[in-house]
Amino acid sequence: MDILSRDIFATDILAVAYLIASITFIMGLKMLSHPETARKGNMIAAVGMGIAIVGTIFLSNDSGEYLSNKLWIFLALALGIGVGLRSARTVQMTQMPQMVSLFNGMGGACAALIGLIEIYHVHSTETSKLLAITAGLVIGTISFSGSIIAWGKLTEKFGDKVFPFQQYLNIGLMLIILSVAGSIIFSPVINPVTLYLELILCLVYGVLFVLPIGGADMPVVISLLNSFTGIAAACAGFLYNNKAMLTGGILVGSAGTILTVLMCKAMNRSLTNVLIGAFSATPAHVKGTDDGVVKEVSLADAAVMMSYAKKVMIVPGYGLAVAQAQHTCHELEKALEEKGVEVKYAIHPVAGRMPGHMNVLLAEADVAYPKLLEMEEANNEFLTADVVMILGANDVVNPAAKNDKTSPIYGMPILEVETAKNVIVNKRSMKSGYAGITNALFYQPKTSMLFGDAKQVLQKLISEIKAN
Amino acid sequence: MDGFWQTLDHLITMQTLYIVILMVFLGIEVISHVPSILHTPLMSGANAIHGVIVIGAIIVMGKAESGNYPALVMGFMAVFLGTLNVVGGFVVTDRMLEMFKKRK
Structure with a gap:
């Protein structure tokens, strides 16, 4: 084989490698949507990714000119693998949502850096390449700074910041970003000042975009930013005419958008509402229920109530996750079952910080699958439950969603815990939930409050139950 | 502007466009029943x-x-x-x- 045909051969092999990668991405996503095949699907996609990466390093060539700087590439890869493995393995299950957000931000930053380098490598007449580069740069940067803010909000490093005319400011900023992008694309020379101005504008936009959105909406935002990064990856795919990046990017872009819509549906809210921050626009929507009396219950009484119940339903929420109380919760379940009490869990689709968050947590604590009831099933079971124990959930059990038309969460499907005989609510304080509204449930005669950290309360409750 | 359409033609061939459209539908289809x-x-x-x-x-x-x-x-x-x-x-x-x- 002469040199030329060897290079063409390498290019052909690489094309097959990318085809395999694209197929594994599609299969992986498909398998990830079924519980039995999910884990395998994830592995298949990972193998495809590996093939694509190794193929790129050794086979990618521009008419015989192969990639150089291999030593540095391997060093960066090794470093990424080391840090990635370490942080992914050590992160606690409760911190998963913010970890996903952080990894997403890294992908966005990667896309932005590619744009910053490549923009100097194209001729000013190659307008469509400039378009792909600039789009990747803008979307990647917004995704990066937005993800970092989402991460910060989930780790409670910063709270919601609402200021007047925010939406107008965001729209104005977007228009400026677009016009600067236009000048980058159509100007004959790349002016570094314009380029870095655009970068800063995008960073600021990402911050302003996520900062006002309420903490309860973070899953939606992360999912949206996830699809943004997908589109940024697809832009790079356009640029290099690289099919693996193109298919992977577009696939994640479209699947991510649908996932975002599905999440909004579970909360019965529109995406526009989430994005312009309708929740946080009405932060203190207090509806005259504040004057009611809250009844507290002692640990001993709560233990007796639960030990002599026939059926206890547990409603887990974010409070359970922050207190790392999933294992203790499982112990409570076992202690009650030893007393002959039937225990089930009612899982609201958006309980916690991400859809499915509670399922992941309880699965970690070895809670059996059939005990986790989805919303509709749970609402039927509440009718025959003696005690409902709410662990750090708030908005998902707020009756205002059903009967107060002026409430910002009106229309959101909730767990109808009021139909049970008794409700015990464990919360850290009377502070309102993420939607920032009071909960009439807490003032009802059948409701008793059990204040304290979920884990500590559960531990004490277990010893009381065992002593009974 | 001629250069724009020429490179656009070169870059986004019909094939690429097909891939994009198909992937969009595939992405929606693949996860809609999750x-x-x-x-x-x-x-x-x-x-x-x-x-x-x-x-x-x-x-x-x-x-x-x-x-x-x-x-x-x-x-x-x-x-x-x-x-x-x-x-x-x-x-x-x-x-x-x-x-x-x-x-x-």
Whole structure:
């Protein structure tokens, strides 16, 4: 084989490698949507990714000119693998949502850096390449700074910041970003000042975009930013005419958008509402229920109530996750079952910080699958439950969603815990939930409050139950 | 403007356009029936897949001239961050799904 045909051969092999990668991405996503095949699907996609990466390093060539700087590439890869493995393995299950957000931000930053380098490598007449580069740069940067803010909000490093005319400011900023992008694309020379101005504008936009959105909406935002990064990856795919990046990017872009819509549906809210921050626009929507009396219950009484119940339903929420109380919760379940009490869990689709968050947590604590009831099933079971124990959930059990038309969460499907005989609510304080509204449930005669950290309360409750 | 349409023609061939359209529908189709318990792992898995951007970073890095330090440094960062996205994404997803598996 002469040199030329060897290079063409390498290019052909690489094309097959990318085809395999694209197929594994599609299969992986498909398998990830079924519980039995999910884990395998994830592995298949990972193998495809590996093939694509190794193929790129050794086979990618521009008419015989192969990639150089291999030593540095391997060093960066090794470093990424080391840090990635370490942080992914050590992160606690409760911190998963913010970890996903952080990894997403890294992908966005990667896309932005590619744009910053490549923009100097194209001729000013190659307008469509400039378009792909600039789009990747803008979307990647917004995704990066937005993800970092989402991460910060989930780790409670910063709270919601609402200021007047925010939406107008965001729209104005977007228009400026677009016009600067236009000048980058159509100007004959790349002016570094314009380029870095655009970068800063995008960073600021990402911050302003996520900062006002309420903490309860973070899953939606992360999912949206996830699809943004997908589109940024697809832009790079356009640029290099690289099919693996193109298919992977577009696939994640479209699947991510649908996932975002599905999440909004579970909360019965529109995406526009989430994005312009309708929740946080009405932060203190207090509806005259504040004057009611809250009844507290002692640990001993709560233990007796639960030990002599026939059926206890547990409603887990974010409070359970922050207190790392999933294992203790499982112990409570076992202690009650030893007393002959039937225990089930009612899982609201958006309980916690991400859809499915509670399922992941309880699965970690070895809670059996059939005990986790989805919303509709749970609402039927509440009718025959003696005690409902709410662990750090708030908005998902707020009756205002059903009967107060002026409430910002009106229309959101909730767990109808009021139909049970008794409700015990464990919360850290009377502070309102993420939607920032009071909960009439807490003032009802059948409701008793059990204040304290979920884990500590559960531990004490277990010893009381065992002593009974 | 002529140059624009010429390169556009060269870059976005009909083939590419077909791929994009088909992938959009495929993405919607593939996940539209996902049960809500899998939303978090699915999001995390998709997150890992867009880490395919690392390929672009590798190409950039591999093409950088040995004296072009800004490109080398930024390329190095890009490969590092992209790898972090891929490895972290897949491993985190696997850890989540491992917990579901124990049930069987």
